[in-house]
Amino acid sequence: MTVDIKSIMSGSVWKINVSKGDLVTEGTDLVILESMKMEVPIEATEDGIVKEILVSEGEFVSEDDVVVVIDK
Amino acid sequence: MDIYEKVQKLNDKKEKYKQMGSEKYIEKQHNAGKLTVRERISLLLDEGSFMEMGLLAHQQNLHPTMEGKYTPADGVVTGRGTIDGRPVCIAAHDYTVLAGSTGKVAEKKMYRVREWSLKHRVPMIWLIDSAGVRIQESIGSLFADNGRHFFDEVKMSGVVPLVCAMMGPGVAGTAYLPALADFVPMVKGTSFMALGGPHLVRAVVGEDVDDQTLGGSKVHTEESGVADIEVENDEECINVIKQYLSFFPSNCEEKPPVNDLPETRNEISEKLMEIVPSNSKRIYNMYDVIKEIVDDGEYLAIKPKWAQNIITVFARVGGMPVGIVANQPRYMGGALDGDAADKAARFINICDAYSIPLVFLQDIPGFIVGSKVEKKGIIRHGAKMLHAVSEATVPKITVIVRKAYGAGYFVMCGKQYDPDLIVAWPTAEISVMGAEGASSILYHKQIANSENPKEAWNEYAEQFKELIDVDIAASNGLIDDVIDPRDTRRVIYDGLKNSWNKKVERPWKKTSIRPV
CATH class of the missing domain: 3.90.226.10 (2-enoyl-CoA Hydratase; Chain A, domain 1)
Known part of the structure; x- marks a missing residue:
């Protein structure tokens, strides 16, 4: 089963902390956005393996856009 | 029958009514991980403080669908008691009696206890565990007289603290009781609230959904924001009600209770x-x-x-x-x-x-x-x-x-x-906006026309950064202290x-x- 990790707000991708295949646990900061002049982490909501990363650094993402897909 | 026999009969009836619905339903309640209504009340109120009102109530409906239906206390336990020595009023559904459905007599009891709460200016607590209005008693246009709950609740709002704990289902109109209350804890796994339960949802909009996905504690404490806090079980729910009320006065005309000064008062962190x-x-x-x-x-x-x-x-x-x-x-x-x-x-x-x-x-x-x-x-x-x-x-x-x-x-x-x-x-930054944003807006032409826009932008931003200094706010007398x-x-x-x-x-x- 896969889980879509969505962006909690609009912003630009500042840093991607994980790679495809990484094992992550709930609460892991997957991607850091820069938004409202703050570094805003997007966390894994479940334990699993990173299946896909759908954004690249510098890219603008909108609220609710899927940024990472996790395989549970 | 002499008075001794009459009293004996009365006492027997009271004892029987206190046993709630049948043993089968009490067992079901426990197996579902829920306490019975009387167990809940005895945990919530100070020992011996409960003054029950309406124990002898029973459904009085003449409609054939209600014939032979046994409803001790008519499925809702109401009365007054104390928590930490302070009076409260309570109305708690009994799920072992026709799934805690609210009949006509139950409505009267709930009305009376709300009236008591308002008249005596003490908090009102609802423990919800109910299938909703008892349809057998409300079907038809006599429904024109229903719904006083919410009107009263609004009238009470801001006068006395209103707590509505979800300790089972609360469907349809009943879901508005928590929505209008001040504080709504929800028990994980056993409680849910929705304007339409799964059966109605399936029938009316064709969606197939279970009660927890529809309106469980996760939905209402994480997504809808209707409820205030998710608790693991009934005991935790009762404790959090007590904890919540400990911060509150009995009514809006009193000051909230102040505890003794803790020894750590001047502790520097x-x-x-x-x-x-x-x-x-x-x-x-x-x-x-x-x-x-x-x-x-x-x-x-x-x-x-x-x-x-x-x-x-x-x-x-x-x-x-x-x-x-x-x-x-x-x-x-x-x-x-x-x-x-x-x-x-x-x-x-x-x-x-x-x-x-x-x-x-x-x-x-x-x-x-x-x-x-x-x-x-x-x-x-x-x-x-x-x-x-x-x-x-x-x-x-x-x-x-x-x-x-x-x-x-x-x-x-x-x-x-x-x-x-x-x-x-001293770390405070007070400003209408950040230095970078201000520089982009106020100097956008100069930045666009400069040879090195990035550098120009930085330079302007640095100028603004100097203006964002808490000392400026303090030295102008705009804040009381740094x-x-x-x-x-x-x-x-x-x-x-x-x-x-x-x-x-x-x-x-x-x-x-x-x-x-």
Whole structure:
């Protein structure tokens, strides 16, 4: 089963902390956005393996856009 | 029959009614992980304090569908008792009696206990575990007389604290009881609330959904924001009700209860020097700051999993109850959106209604901007918070921890929102917007025309950065003090102590037009 990790707000991708295949646990900061002049982490909501990363650094993402897909 | 026989018969009936529905249903209740209504009440109220009203009630319906239906106390236990020695009124559904459905007689009992609560100015507590209105008794146009619950609840709102615990289902109209109450804990796994239950949803809109997915505690404490806190089981639910009420007066004309001064009152917190990162783009957990400020590091978080970018907690400082509204940089950088403004506005209204002083901990980069949030009506929601903080006449203490930008500074009780004390840490940044944003807007032509736009932008931003200095606010007399962060707890305590008897008179009006 896969889980879509969505962006909690609009912003630009500042840093991607994980790679495809990484094992992550709930609460892991997957991607850091820069938004409202703050570094805003997007966390894994479940334990699993990173299946896909759908954004690249510098890219603008909108609220609710899927940024990472996790395989549970 | 002589009087002895009559009394014997009466006592037997009372004893039988106290046994609730059949043993089979009591066993079912326990197997579902729920306590019975009488177990719940005995945990909630001080021992021996319960004065039950209406034990002898029973359904009186003549309709064939109700023939032979045994409904001791008519499925709802009502009365008065005390919690920590202070009186409360209670109405609690008995799920072992026709699934806690509310019949005509039950309605009368609930009406009476609401009346009692209002007349005697004591908190009202509902323990919801009900299939809803008893359809057999409400089908047809006699329904024209139903629905008084909610009218009364609105009348009581702001006069006496209203607690509505979801300890089982609460469907259809019953779901509005919690929605209109002040505090709504929900038991994980066993409770749910929805305007239409799974059967109705399937029949009317064709959606196939189970009760927990439809309106379980996760839905309402994380997504809808209707409920305030998710609890593991019935015992925890009862405890959190007691904890909540410990911060509240019995009614709006009394002051909230003050505990003894804890020994730690003047304690200096070295930790407060370490929590906030010096890079102001970096996040941290504001709960770590709160723990250093409140008595014994203890607090009751309201809606902790919904709109996490704002924190709303009840706690005590120097024994005095406070409602803390704090930005949470850990989530969305602490920027406010519509849900956060809603959550804070409601919390502020509750504190103001019951004379609970407010403490604002500011670290806010502003309200979120962009097309998504505009379409969701962030202006309308933000206005709720402006309205609430402006209307609140309880003591208000503002501490600017770090960022205080734009309208975010206003809604978090900035200088013009009548704080009784407004202080800042030396790390505070107060401004209409950040230096980078200002430089992009004010010098966009110069930047675009320069040979090295990036460098030009930086240069202009540096100029603005010099203007964002808390010392400027203090030296212009705009804030009361810049404080040593280690001293925050003592400063808040002094502010509260000295404004405890605050009284504010506003121009008379019939009602304010709340931007709901």
